[in-house]
Amino acid sequence: GAGVSQSPSNKVTEKGKDVELRCDPISGHTALYWYRQSLGQGLEFLIYFQGNSAPDKSGLPSDRFSAERTGGSVSTLTIQRTQQEDSAVYLCASSNRQGSYEQYFGPGTRLTVT
Amino acid sequence: AQSVAQPEDQVNVAEGNPLTVKCTYSVSGNPYLFWYVQYPNRGLQFLLKYITGDNLVKGSYGFEAEFNKSQTSFHLKKPSALVSDSALYFCAVRDIDTNAGKSTFGDGTTLTVKP
Numbered sequence: 001g002a003g004v005s006q007s008p009s010n011k012v013t014e015k016g017k018d019v020e021l022r023c024d025p026i027s028g029h030t031a032l033y034w035y036r037q038s039l040g041q042g043l044e045f046l047i048y049f050q051g052n053s054a055p056d057k058s059g060l061p062s063d064r065f066s067a068e069r070t071g072g073s074v075s076t077l078t079i080q081r082t083q084q085e086d087s088a089v090y091l092c093a094s095s096n097r098q099g100s101y102e103q104y105f106g107p108g109t110r111l112t113v114t
Numbered sequence: 115a116q117s118v119a120q121p122e123d124q125v126n127v128a129e130g131n132p133l134t135v136k137c138t139y140s141v142s143g144n145p146y147l148f149w150y151v152q153y154p155n156r157g158l159q160f161l162l163k164y165i166t167g168d169n170l171v172k173g174s175y176g177f178e179a180e181f182n183k184s185q186t187s188f189h190l191k192k193p194s195a196l197v198s199d200s201a202l203y204f205c206a207v208r209d210i211d212t213n214a215g216k217s218t219f220g221d222g223t224t225l226t227v228k229p
Contacts, residue, residue, distance in 0.1 A: 033216060042221040043158075043204065055215050091158065101208055102148055103217065105158040 002026075004106035006092050012112045013082055021077040021109045025094030032075050033103060034067060035091040043091070049075060082113045116141045116209045120220035127195045128228055135190040135203050135223045143211020147188040149179055150219075152202040161203075164188060175199070195227045 005024040013019050025032050034046040045059040049069045060066070064083075069075040079086055089110050093103035117140045127133045139145055149161040162173025164181040172178045179190045188205060202224050206217040 031215065043219045045216065045219075048216045050215055093158075101146060101217065102160045102163050103150075103206075104160065105150075107157045 004092055004094055004104055006090075006106040006109050008109060009107065010110045010112075012114060015084060015113055016081055018078065018080045019082055019111065021079075021090050021092075021111070023075045023077070023092030023094075023106060025073065025075070025092070026096075026104055027073075029094035029096050029104070030072065031095045031101075032069060033093045033095075034075070034077050035093065036088045037091055037108070038088045046077070046090075079111075082111075084113045087111055087113045116145075116207050116212075116218045118205050118207045118218055118220040120203075120205055120223045122223050123221075124224045124226065126226045126228065129197050130194050133190075133192050133195040133199070133225065133227070135205075135225060137188045137190065137205030137220060139186050139188060139205070139207040141207060141209040141211075143209050145188075146208040146210055146217075147179075147181060148206040148208075148217060149173065149177070149188075149190050150204045150206065152204070152222075154201065158204070161190075197227050197229055200225055200227045 007022045032049040036044040047067050048056040051072050052069050064080045067077045089108040091108045093105045095101050095103045119138050147164040150158050151161050152158045162171050164171050169181040177192050179188050181188050202222050204222050205220040208217040
């Protein structure tokens with residue numbers, strides 16, 4: 001596609017439920033990143049993929065969070081047993097390893113845990 | 115290790131005046147430097163980057179930034195601010211020598227341009 005897409009755009013879930021967030025990067029981009037942003041604040045790095053492997057998972061807040069990437073393309077971020085503090089906008093970005101690495105961001109998924 | 119600091123949470127300028135949003139960085143090797151902008155209720159957009167060459171780089175919407183190696187800074191500038199420039203601005207750095215797989219982002223600076 002022309003840009004990074006994310007789905008759903010909005011997700012409201014009850015505390016304790018599991019959620020899956022999807023990211024479809026720009027075609028050909030080998031690197032994919034997940035971030036979390038609360039109320040227009042700074043970016044909190046979650047995880048980074050190069051191809052299908054995740055060299056850096058250092059930002060995942062707890063073992064309730066996991067992510068995978070298949071076929072070097074689509075990525076899914078899963079949050080198990082959601083808590084109210086998980087409410088935020090989850091942003092995905094992709095970049096081209098061959099080049100100067102600027103990141104292109106998707107529109108985000110706004111997650112609200114009630 | 116790599117890090118970036120945006121010392122001002124908020125910058126206020128009057129329309130038509132020049133603006134500066136500050137950024138300093140720390141890397142072990144040589145940096146790639148980036149500015150991103152987030153307009154209200156919109157996604158993050160890449161604005162400009164420094165890779166190599168001329169220390170003054172020009173980007174979208176009339177913005178420019180100057181790479182200063184001795185001061186480890188990469189301040190964002192615009193000669194004449196517009197109300198529509200009001201947004202959240204993020205500086206980011208990537209250490210190319212350590213082949214770090216990710217960029218590190220600053221905490222962001224909210225720019226408000228008043229008519």
